[in-house]
Amino acid sequence: MPGIFISFEGPDGAGKTTALQNLVPLLKACTDEELVVSREPGGSPISEKIRKIILDITDDHMDDRTEALLYAAARRQHLIDVILPALNDGKIMLTDRFVDSSVAYQGGGREIGMDEVAKINDFAIDGHLPDLTIYFDVTPEVGLARIRKDHEEAMDRLEQASIDFHKRVHESYLKLVKDNPQRIVSIDASQDPDMVVADALAVIQKRFPDVFNGGN
Ligand SMILES: Nc1ncnc2c1ncn2[C@@H]1O[C@H](COP(=O)(O)OP(=O)(O)OP(=O)(O)O)[C@@H](O)[C@H]1O
Numbered sequence: 001m002p003g004i005f006i007s008f009e010g011p012d013g014a015g016k017t018t019a020l021q022n023l024v025p026l027l028k029a030c031t032d033e034e035l036v037v038s039r040e041p042g043g044s045p046i047s048e049k050i051r052k053i054i055l056d057i058t059d060d061h062m063d064d065r066t067e068a069l070l071y072a073a074a075r076r077q078h079l080i081d082v083i084l085p086a087l088n089d090g091k092i093m094l095t096d097r098f099v100d101s102s103v104a105y106q107g108g109g110r111e112i113g114m115d116e117v118a119k120i121n122d123f124a125i126d127g128h129l130p131d132l133t134i135y136f137d138v139t140p141e142v143g144l145a146r147i148r149k150d151h152e153e154a155m156d157r158l159e160q161a162s163i164d165f166h167k168r169v170h171e172s173y174l175k176l177v178k179d180n181p182q183r184i185v186s187i188d189a190s191q192d193p194d195m196v197v198a199d200a201l202a203v204i205q206k207r208f209p210d211v212f213n214g215g216n
């Protein structure tokens with residue numbers, strides 16, 4: 001059986017990482033298949049090195065297109081080192097962010113253009129889109145307030161961008177959801193953490209009923 005590829009997307013502070021941590025044991029309990037959990041930018045040794053460069057707050061003069069290309073390069077290596085091997089082994093691949101992040105943040109947020117950024121990423125991903133993307137919807141105000149409460153002193157270069165940037169990212173995600181109804185399912189990430197996890201689990205079980213139907 002070919003594996004299943006699921007990505008988790010959303011603005012900064014949407015709660016993807018927290019939800020994934022709580023979702024994984026629940027998913028393991030209802031499937032016999034092996035799960036691989038990863039993140040972008042990063043997920044493999046080379047991609048984690050690129051992550052450090054991209055998010056470094058001292059890289060304050062990084063060109064927007066350089067930033068877009070670095071995210072795409074990190075993604076390519078993550079795909080080759082982690083995602084494709086997992087899928088070829090029939091595993092369930094869960095990644096915290098994938099190509100939609102670039103389209104929303106660099107395409108919309110940095111105003112390079114969503115189509116333009118999708119095009120450079122076509123070269124990186126070579127047709128390998130997720131089978132399902134769960135989009136965690138929160139307003140930038142709510143997401144950034146969570147981040148400030150959590151780690152204001154250590155906010156990275158992207159988190160420190162202006163509120164207008166984060167509003168454009170949010171609007172771009174909403175456009176992606178509207179334009180990709182077959183692949184992207186939106187959940188309300190402003191709810192309590194338990195409700196968010198329950199919604200994400202329900203979306204996955206509904207989309208893959210034969211895989212997440214009991215397990216063990
Ligand atoms: N549903 C929620 N309600 C309130 N606070 C939450 C919720 N989910 C997560 N948080 C808190 O918000 C902060 C950011 O959460 P988390 O790191 O999971 O978000 P994220 O989507 O992974 O963000 P980023 O992509 O910016 O890393 C953390 O302090 C976390 O405890």
Ligand SMILES: Cc1cn([C@H]2C[C@H](O)[C@@H](COP(=O)(O)O)O2)c(=O)[nH]c1=O
Nearest residue numbers: 012040041071097101102105106158159
């Ligand atoms: C993959 C990807 C990410 N970003 C942004 C989104 C976040 O602000 C950071 C990553 O940090 P996280 O805490 O691991 O979510 O990078 C982006 O702008 N473009 C991308 O392709």
